[in-house]
Amino acid sequence: MTSLATGTASAERPTRDLRAGRSGGHPRWRRLRGGSGALLFALPAIVIFGLFAWYPITRATVMSFQRTNFVQDATWVGWGNFSYVLGDPLFGTAMLNTFYFTGLAILIGFPLPILLAVLISEVRRRKGIYTVLAYLPGVVPPVVAILLWRNLYRPDESGVLNALLNVVGIPPLSWLSSVQLAMPSIVAESIWASVGTNVIIYVAALTQVPRELYEAAELDGASILKRAWHVTIPQLRSVMLVILLLQIIGGMQVFAEPFIFTGGGPQNATVSILLLIYKYAFVNGDYGAAAAASVILAVILAVIAGIYALITRKLGNA
Amino acid sequence: MNKSVYRLAAGIAAASVLAGGLAACTTNAPEEAGPVTLTVGDLPPADSDAARALFEQQVKDFEAAYPDINLEPSETVYDPTTFQAMLAGGTLPDVINVSNTEGATIGSTGQVADLTEVLASSGLGDKLNPVVLDTARGADGQIYGVPTDGFAMGLVYNRAIFEQAGLDPDNPPTTWEEVREAAQTIKEKTGVDGFAHYGANNQGGWQLTTEIYSYGGRVTDDAGTKSELLDTSAAADMLQLLSDMRFKDGTIGENTVYSFDDAGKDFAAGKFAMMVIFSQAAWGALVQANGFPGDDLGIGALPQEGDTANGTLQGGAITVVNAKTTDAEKAAALKWIEWRYLKKYTDETAAIADAQATADSGAAVGIPTLPILNEAAQADYNDWIAPYVNVPVANFAGYVASASVLPVIPEPVKNGQAIFARLDTVVQAVLGDPNADIPALLKAADGDINQLLTR
Numbered sequence: 001m002t003s004l005a006t007g008t009a010s011a012e013r014p015t016r017d018l019r020a021g022r023s024g025g026h027p028r029w030r031r032l033r034g035g036s037g038a039l040l041f042a043l044p045a046i047v048i049f050g051l052f053a054w055y056p057i058t059r060a061t062v063m064s065f066q067r068t069n070f071v072q073d074a075t076w077v078g079w080g081n082f083s084y085v086l087g088d089p090l091f092g093t094a095m096l097n098t099f100y101f102t103g104l105a106i107l108i109g110f111p112l113p114i115l116l117a118v119l120i121s122e123v124r125r126r127k128g129i130y131t132v133l134a135y136l137p138g139v140v141p142p143v144v145a146i147l148l149w150r151n152l153y154r155p156d157e158s159g160v161l162n163a164l165l166n167v168v169g170i171p172p173l174s175w176l177s178s179v180q181l182a183m184p185s186i187v188a189e190s191i192w193a194s195v196g197t198n199v200i201i202y203v204a205a206l207t208q209v210p211r212e213l214y215e216a217a218e219l220d221g222a223s224i225l226k227r228a229w230h231v232t233i234p235q236l237r238s239v240m241l242v243i244l245l246l247q248i249i250g251g252m253q254v255f256a257e258p259f260i261f262t263g264g265g266p267q268n269a270t271v272s273i274l275l276l277i278y279k280y281a282f283v284n285g286d287y288g289a290a291a292a293a294s295v296i297l298a299v300i301l302a303v304i305a306g307i308y309a310l311i312t313r314k315l316g317n318a
Numbered sequence: 319m320n321k322s323v324y325r326l327a328a329g330i331a332a333a334s335v336l337a338g339g340l341a342a343c344t345t346n347a348p349e350e351a352g353p354v355t356l357t358v359g360d361l362p363p364a365d366s367d368a369a370r371a372l373f374e375q376q377v378k379d380f381e382a383a384y385p386d387i388n389l390e391p392s393e394t395v396y397d398p399t400t401f402q403a404m405l406a407g408g409t410l411p412d413v414i415n416v417s418n419t420e421g422a423t424i425g426s427t428g429q430v431a432d433l434t435e436v437l438a439s440s441g442l443g444d445k446l447n448p449v450v451l452d453t454a455r456g457a458d459g460q461i462y463g464v465p466t467d468g469f470a471m472g473l474v475y476n477r478a479i480f481e482q483a484g485l486d487p488d489n490p491p492t493t494w495e496e497v498r499e500a501a502q503t504i505k506e507k508t509g510v511d512g513f514a515h516y517g518a519n520n521q522g523g524w525q526l527t528t529e530i531y532s533y534g535g536r537v538t539d540d541a542g543t544k545s546e547l548l549d550t551s552a553a554a555d556m557l558q559l560l561s562d563m564r565f566k567d568g569t570i571g572e573n574t575v576y577s578f579d580d581a582g583k584d585f586a587a588g589k590f591a592m593m594v595i596f597s598q599a600a601w602g603a604l605v606q607a608n609g610f611p612g613d614d615l616g617i618g619a620l621p622q623e624g625d626t627a628n629g630t631l632q633g634g635a636i637t638v639v640n641a642k643t644t645d646a647e648k649a650a651a652l653k654w655i656e657w658r659y660l661k662k663y664t665d666e667t668a669a670i671a672d673a674q675a676t677a678d679s680g681a682a683v684g685i686p687t688l689p690i691l692n693e694a695a696q697a698d699y700n701d702w703i704a705p706y707v708n709v710p711v712a713n714f715a716g717y718v719a720s721a722s723v724l725p726v727i728p729e730p731v732k733n734g735q736a737i738f739a740r741l742d743t744v745v746q747a748v749l750g751d752p753n754a755d756i757p758a759l760l761k762a763a764d765g766d767i768n769q770l771l772t773r
Contacts (some may be wrong), residue, residue, distance in 0.1 A: 071641040176573075179750065263519045263575060265574065266574045266575050267746045267747050268743055281402070283398070284736045
């Protein structure tokens with residue numbers, strides 16, 4: 001009873017303070033003044049965001065309905081750009097390639113860092129060395145990494161991979177020149193480049209998993225696999241879901257790898273949506289088509305994000 | 319109280335900085351009534367002292383000769399990825415030099431000034447070599463730039479490998495059949511690939527277009543309204559030859575997505591012996607960029623189908639003028655272009671100054687080019703610069719001799735890059751698959767090119 005009374009008394013105090021504060025001026029004016037001050041402080045961010053994010057987004061959306069050369073006045077073409085892009089056989093190819101890239105990249109690139117992070121966290125000595133080793137590829141600038149990998153993939157025996165195959169008597173493979181191998185080759189580099197960052201995130205997340213859970217599972221006689229399944233994965237779930245979404249979006253926006261490795265070849269086997277958009281804009285000078293393709297990609301990504309949100313909400317409720 | 323003063327002051331400061339920034343963004347230079355001011359691009363960067371000094375001297379002399387024209391030099395050079403943004407933002411120089419592959423594209427989109435009238439009224443148009451002037455013509459027949467360099471595609475070869483293989487480096491192959499035989503000999507005697515073909519970055523389609531010309535074919539009609547890929551057997555014949563060289567003879571390597579950059583590195587490293595490129599690019603990419611010994615570089619005529627001189631594809635550079643310039647500015651721009659790029663063909667002092675500065679900057683002097691003005695002016699110019707020539711001109715004899723024999727044909731006038739991109743995939747398919755169905759590939763490409771030409 002006493003404690004309850006104390007609680008009530010302390011709860012009243014802030015209310016009184018608040019009233020005292022308000023008594024300094026008209027309550028509505030006070031609120032407004034606080035708002036405009038906050039607005040002033042937010043203004044730089046709003047203006048910068050507006051100029052460099054919202055304005056280009058709006059402009060690109062408008063441009064997707066126009067034909068423009070930036071010199072003469074733009075002409076409205078209705079859905080013309082969209083029908084051109086959707087009718088371009090290359091767009092379908094690029095779409096399938098992009099899904100193929102994303103699918104392959106996630107199939108291997110999603111579980112791999114979890115596995116590596118679990119292994120690293122199981123190591124008892126010099127854990128830092130392994131973390132650094134895993135992260136090193138992330139330190140190499142992407143373009144440099146791709147140029148290095150191109151030397152691995154050279155189609156004759158001067159390529160590192162073919163030289164290795166040669167040692168075991170396998171004839172050289174034309175990694176980037178083969179319609180079948182080009183995409184998996186690109187995916188391999190992309191996984192190598194991105195795995196380190198995700199390992200770091202998972203290693204950090206693993207340190208948050210209470211050791212008692214493992215100890216309790218061990219006492220119950222759970223094997224390593226069972227401990228991973230019943231303790232590690234549920235504890236990492238939220239981090240895993242975020243990384244999955246980032247990997248999907250990153251995969252759908254792949255550009256540098258096909259641009260530098262193959263230019264989209266051979267026979268368009270590695271043309272991605274973003275590479276196609278780049279070609280529309282900077283090779284063909286067709287900004288309307290490029291903007292329309294960008295809008296289509298944005299819609300697809302929004303749909304994927306929506307589905308993702310639905311699924312994660314369901315999982316969260318489960 | 320203090321807090322709110324601080325808050326207000328900070329807010330005002332932030333707002334005024336932003337307002338200032340916005341005002342700076344939207345302020346336009348006032349219209350000038352009297353003298354004309356032009357921004358001129360391509361000022362050589364500070365690390366090439368001699369070339370930069372020459373440019374600055376030319377600006378000074380030009381302004382003295384034309385007191386009504388003020389020049390503002392800028393280091394901006396043409397880059398397709400920034401061109402559009404600079405154009406839209408109004409920061410593009412009024413005069414800029416463009417590789418003519420791009421010139422045709424931006425000309426046909428109306429993004430640079432139409433110079434047809436001002437070229438006629440100034441008299442400059444009559445001085446220019448009409449064949450080279452065609453490279454600056456858009457699909458509508460109008461002229462969108464002034465050609466300042468003209469090249470034709472030729473056969474570039476490694477003279478040292480030719481000697482090793484027992485071939486005569488002074489007599490490079492001049493027909494495709496001879497190319498095939500030379501490639502076989504080279505492969506047999508030295509083990510390196512005889513020939514390489516680009517397959518990426520639209521360069522595969524660019525090279526195939528060149529080769530189609532050499533077989534007497536065309537990719538589109540002159541007006542750029544329809545595909546002519548199937549009108550002759552040129553494309554099919556050339557692709558069959560490539561397939562045979564790749565799969566029957568083994569004289570073309572396995573890389574089907576060769577870019578010019580990669581091919582240049584591999585050529586310089588002696589990994590193959592022959593490639594198709596134009597003279598200036600050969601020297602720049604092979605010798606200057608990749609350290610290939612200049613004395614081993616041979617440039618011959620573009621091989622032809624049989625003994626007929628069918629033709630070769632033109633390359634080079636054109637100088638374009640910003641579409642937003644006034645007529646007075648256009649006229650002034652032409653005067654500057656003539657002063658900077660063409661005076662050397664009619665004025666010995668200008669020729670020598672240019673050759674000396676080019677040589678001092680470490681660039682090549684004496685690379686054979688197509689005559690920009692006319693044969694006589696070109697011959698005079700060649701005499702004037704003779705003491706400064708720093709390339710083994712004798713190694714280019716085949717190429718020079720072909721210049722007066724081989725017709726030079728411009729690139730497709732409309733959507734050239736998109737067409738080249740489409741043809742890249744044809745080259746990749748033929749070089750990647752021994753059973754590629756060439757007629758079917760060409761039929762599909764023909765349909766797609768017609769589709770592209772309607773856009």
